Amino acid sequence: MTEPDFLSLPDLASRALAGSVVYADDEFFAEKENLILPAEPAFDPALFGHKGKVYDGWETRRRRTPGEDAAIVRLGVPGVVRGVVVDTAFFRGNFPSQVAVDGAWIDGYPDVDELSGAHWWPLVPESAAEGDHRNHFAVADSVPVTHVRLRMIPDGGVARLRVHGEPTPDPTFLRGTVDLAAAENGGQVVDCSDLFYSSPANIIAPGRSRVMGEGWENARRREGGNDHVTVALAGPGTIDHVEIDTSYYIGNAPGSASLRGITRAEDLGHPDRWVELVPRTPLQPDCRHRFLVGPEPGPGAGPGTGTGAETGTVAAEPVRFVRIDVFPDGGIARLRVHGKLSTEALDQLAARIAAARHTGLMHS
Numbered sequence: 001m002t003e004p005d006f007l008s009l010p011d012l013a014s015r016a017l018a019g020s021v022v023y024a025d026d027e028f029f030a031e032k033e034n035l036i037l038p039a040e041p042a043f044d045p046a047l048f049g050h051k052g053k054v055y056d057g058w059e060t061r062r063r064r065t066p067g068e069d070a071a072i073v074r075l076g077v078p079g080v081v082r083g084v085v086v087d088t089a090f091f092r093g094n095f096p097s098q099v100a101v102d103g104a105w106i107d108g109y110p111d112v113d114e115l116s117g118a119h120w121w122p123l124v125p126e127s128a129a130e131g132d133h134r135n136h137f138a139v140a141d142s143v144p145v146t147h148v149r150l151r152m153i154p155d156g157g158v159a160r161l162r163v164h165g166e167p168t169p170d171p172t173f174l175r176g177t178v179d180l181a182a183a184e185n186g187g188q189v190v191d192c193s194d195l196f197y198s199s200p201a202n203i204i205a206p207g208r209s210r211v212m213g214e215g216w217e218n219a220r221r222r223e224g225g226n227d228h229v230t231v232a233l234a235g236p237g238t239i240d241h242v243e244i245d246t247s248y249y250i251g252n253a254p255g256s257a258s259l260r261g262i263t264r265a266e267d268l269g270h271p272d273r274w275v276e277l278v279p280r281t282p283l284q285p286d287c288r289h290r291f292l293v294g295p296e297p298g299p300g301a302g303p304g305t306g307t308g309a310e311t312g313t314v315a316a317e318p319v320r321f322v323r324i325d326v327f328p329d330g331g332i333a334r335l336r337v338h339g340k341l342s343t344e345a346l347d348q349l350a351a352r353i354a355a356a357r358h359t360g361l362m363h364s
């Protein structure tokens with residue numbers, strides 16, 4: 001069975017992006033916080049607690065009165081939801097017969113009382129759900145949301161909730177120099193040559209990696225060529241400096257790497273149209289390499305922080321995509337692309353958020 005395209009988009013609700021389950025009307029058997037854990041759900045058939053079987057998910061008691069159970073998730077990054085996964089893994093006789101997902105745009109940091117009076121609109125209408133199954137639901141709505149509400153009809157258990165979509169961060173906090181590749185700022189991985197050991201999405205995740213498994217690692221290349229990852233930035237922007245971090249990659253760091261940029265999506269398949277930002281440069285194992293990017297060549301990193309490579313050249317237009325090539329293969333922990341969004345990109349983000357606020361008012 002072919003998986004839906006929206007699964008390639010980031011999970012905006014993930015705890016790894018600072019998502020939080022801020023409310024549930026019942027969590028008698030299993031805690032609501034399990035819903036957004038990044039790890040896949042696990043099951044121990046012998047594990048029981050004082051209230052019954054222990055599940056890695058959110059589970060409510062058997063409802064004896066009319067109604068339904070609900071949990072509210074504050075997204076780690078606001079965005080346009082393109083698809084939802086309601087994973088009922090290991091819930092076989094206690095899954096909800098139907099589920100629904102609603103969205104809302106709520107400014108600031110609302111408490112539970114404010115959330116209860118929020119103006120919600122449907123993202124996934126009431127739909128049949130299967131037990132012990134990843135239930136996929138495409139979403140047609142194109143208005144950004146800050147919160148989603150999962151409803152189980154009438155009750156039961158859900159192991160994980162994945163909310164895949166296009167990040168729409170608040171442009172107020174994207175002025176000045178920011179990491180344009182960061183997932184929390186709207187960056188997305190759009191292409192990767194090999195993800196045998198771990199996901200390339202890790203390289204734009206928040207914070208520093210703590211172990212090798214929190215970066216991107218490909219298989220050992222036995223043929224010609226090299227491995228690469230392409231990232232769509234938060235928007236078109238000019239690049240100031242770059243960080244290529246090989247922390248924890250000691251015996252399997254790339255021998256060298258380069259970074260190029262391009263403005264238009266239609267030019268992604270034309271290597272001659274890419275602009276060099278960081279020329280091919282030797283990399284050290286277990287090291288944060290930092291490179292200045294500017295119109296004139298110059299020292300790329302301070303003592304002890306990199307290889308001392310020269311800078312690349314800046315595109316005449318703001319860069320929309322960057323591609324890191326590692327030679328011939330090997331893993332990196334993080335990629336940071338610091339720069340400034342164009343005025344047009346900031347205006348577009350502001351317009352999308354204004355539309356979300358308007359939709360909320362329309363549903364009031």
